[in-house]
Amino acid sequence: MPPEHTSPHYHSFALETANWLGFRYGETSPEWVHPAMHLVLLLAPALLAVCAATLLGRVLHLRLSHSTASLVKPTNDHIAGLDCNLIAHIVRTTRRQQFFLLLLSLSLLPVLYLSLELPKQIVNNVLSKSHTPLSLLGYDLTATQHLAVLSGVFLLAITLNGVGKYLLNVLKGRLAERCLRRLRLLIYRHWRKHTWGTRKSELPQVLGQEAEPIGGFSADLVALPVTQGGTLITILLFMFMQDPILGAAALTILPLQLFLLPFLQRIVNRLSRERIQEMRNLARGLTGQLNPSQDRPGEVLATAASLRQLEHIRRRIHRVKFFTKALNNFLTALTPFLFYSLGGYFVLEERITLGALIAVLAAHKDFSAPLKELFRFYQQLEDTKIRYKEVLRFLMEQEEEDKKTSANG
Template sequence: MSLLDRYHLLVHDVAAAFGYDYNDATPDWVHPFIHLILVLAPALLITVGSYLAIRGILKLWKYRSTPALHTEPIRGLEKSLFKTVLRYSRSQQALMILVSLIAMPILYLTLELPKQIVNNALDSGRFPIAILGQDLDQVVFLMLLCGLYLLAIILNGLNKYGLNVFKGYVAERFLRRFRLLVYRHWRSDPDARNQSEIIPILAQEVEPIGGFAADVLALPILQGGTLLTILSFMFVQDPVLGAAALTVLPIQLVLLPKLQRRVNALSRTRIREVRQLGRQLSDQLRERQVNPAGLLPVSTSFRELERVRRKIFRLKFFIKALNNFLTALTPFLFYSLGGYFVIEGRITLGALVAVLAAHKDFSAPLKELFNYYQTLEDTRIRYQEIMAFLNKSIQPLGHAQPDNTAPQEAGQFERSKQRYPALSLVGQGAIATS
């Protein structure tokens, strides 16, 4: 038996495992879909997932095995962002996790009830039907299912509203405490008056850390649970269509993070330029008069900020367009292959409509999980920078490497390192786009 014959036998076995009779009588145009959905895309997904898992394990091992200088402990702050967040919001995190888990069965109802309405309430050949000992005609049964669907929508909306409001409370509470801890430590430094960087730190740079404090556990559980709930619903309707929903996922896992890292590098450059501009303006304010020689570096900073932000816009919108295109490919599979399954009687029209409706919400939690990873890297680096600023020494935090793209002017660079040691850490991690 040749290798090609073995491959075709493998495809037939996989299709049989998914409950699909894949044989020579199947139309020719269906064959490539079956190969792509049941064999090629899952193999690529397993390969990409294994690579990401191995890379994550190696990064964690490198992080733990890399020696780091012990920084001076800061009162009220842990070396790890996670430990600091859990130290001040452990009980609130547990409550948000509970509310997130409650949302999963409600979400499944919002997906299942439309299918029941199409398949059962609109089927006029089986009425009246008995529900809890009561005979219901078609209109009453339709109104009953629609009422349950409305109730599920209301409960889902109330759950999200309550969770978001509580997350805002947790974020602001942690942000206030974090700002106060940083401010107190800064005030205790006898040279604090010479550190003008404390203003953008307390006003802007701590904001993402406060927002992340509310999402650190609740967001991956809520969005990951939403993703698994929608995917499970699709597999229940038809395993082949459920597998089709994962067809473009490997491409998204490979391309989108790489492009996003380029955006992150530009965002780090923008942050560095904003800080440098702030130092230049602060120096001019301390001189109490406008120095004509200071106009050139300020104008150069404005020009560099414009150039960087234009690059960020181009990349961001390219990523958005690419993601929208990849997301639109899956409904194409649903309409073509799913429509064929409806004609053949493999699935019902209501199931196909429900799968299409579910897929509309499938990309949203996946996008939120991508954003969570970027935000995680962003806040981790910001937290390390603030800790390094408070310790007033360049520390090899984690797997950070020195940034080789710092300002080239020697005098300005040396003064920047003395005032803000974290500039040497800016080149690490992923800074989410603003």
């Protein structure tokens, strides 16, 4: 659509923004360029700002609610050596190891940027017809020698990146197992002090299924958001360095992901809480059937009903999780469409080089992976918080039940 047929206010703003970024388009440009520029330069940034403001408001609201609840109803700082807050407990017990993981994660980012830049340099400066000789240590290198040098540096970069990730994963595994062992010992010691309650049968499940994800999350608390978030920022910076408009196009679908995926995750969190409670009900029912004098025919029907309820909850969790995964994959696949259309048009207009477009496409392939990992980290954080709260509730209820039993006895 020609510029004079569009809304003057929005079109002029998009046109001025594009001019400021060094791209001029007008009546001679294809019609699809105009709505694409409005989407990339106007609609997507506005939605991203709304999502950021909403997220900030939610964080402030949660902090204010937590502060108010602490003033109204004081709680114990520690339960069996466990902080009432999951993050506070992990930081208090593993802050030294988390610091080393942070340093190692940050050291991988410059190597990542180098591995993104080198393929573009090979395509533009070596494989192009207008190759200019490279002077290295006083020697002029031919195109073949130039290619060998850049390829060798690229091989070194990916090797360092691989070795660094291997060391990071080894240290994360060591931290996770140490944190898990400490957590299980704290729960076990608390259980040994309060053995008169009727909830002793739930201990194996608490030590196994519910405690293990907490230990695994402790290793990801700092390393995963720094590594994946740093990777995301590094790739995004690389895209903006190639072309600011293509960098903005990479963020076009992000507002939809930030809005839809957390909403679906809250549904999964609610179902996860129901599943944990139903598993404990099943464990209590099965423990009662171990005693022949207390075994009743009605308990068989109750067990069957509990198993059906567990199946129903897990099927609902699977449906929501698979829908979230399919939706995220679809939204992620939409961004290359903008790269091929806008980026291809920029190459034809000689705004960017073919090597830069190839590098942006290759970088975006790696862009979706850390984004998925950050969403997975958010899901893991919410799920681990639920499990940690359930562990604390189990310990508190066992302690209260033990006090009642001792008072009645």
